[in-house]
Amino acid sequence: MEFLFITPQELKSTTILGGNVDKDKFLFSIANTQIITIQALLGTELYDVILEGAENDSLTGDYLELYTKYVKPITKNQALAEYIKISSYMVTNGGAYKHVAENAELMSEEEIVRLADTYAGIADTYIRRFYKWLDKHSITEYKTYQDEVNASKNMKNRSGWFFNQSSNQVEDMRQMGSYNDDECLPHYHNR
Secondary structure (H helix, E strand, O other), X not given: OOOOOOOHHHHXXXXXXXXXXXXXXXXXXXXXXXXXXXXXXXXXXXXXXXXXXXXXXXXXXXXXXXXXXXXXXXXXXXXXXXXXXXXXXXXXXXXXXXOOOOOOOOOOHHHHHHHHHHHHHHHHHHHHHHHHHHHHOOOOOOOOEEOOEEOOOEEEOXXXXXXXXXXXXXXXXXXXXXXXXXXXXXXOOOO
């Protein structure tokens, strides 16, 4: 099994996720967030360094700071945002179902999106802080282009179901000509 930046217990104890939720219901959200969001944010080379160091508990200095102050919070909040959107659904041999608990009122689609966006917004805040942090720290493994990952793109992690608007996509704000300092586009020191 792949190493996860956030343990199920960390996710349960530091968010609104209930302590009795079976970890098998949301582990894939953590794993997907690592690949889709974190690897795209860091680039493959730095992602591999952070993954190996976290797994071996050998991160120090800037790498440890990067991991604890940015990678873990982004992973936690984005994974929860993704799980919230699908948490009521189950696909089994008998088909796809929507779970309804006794003595509970289901949230509307709008309420679910709003709750998921709250946690995606927290992840976005950490992503903006990561870009500012990166401007002040030199990380050798951070490169703007490598393998299939283009870390020069500004991450837009806002979650939400697709309604003719972008969702969880990476947009290259430089090519679009619409970025400004408020969006915290990095000034890459490591090329």
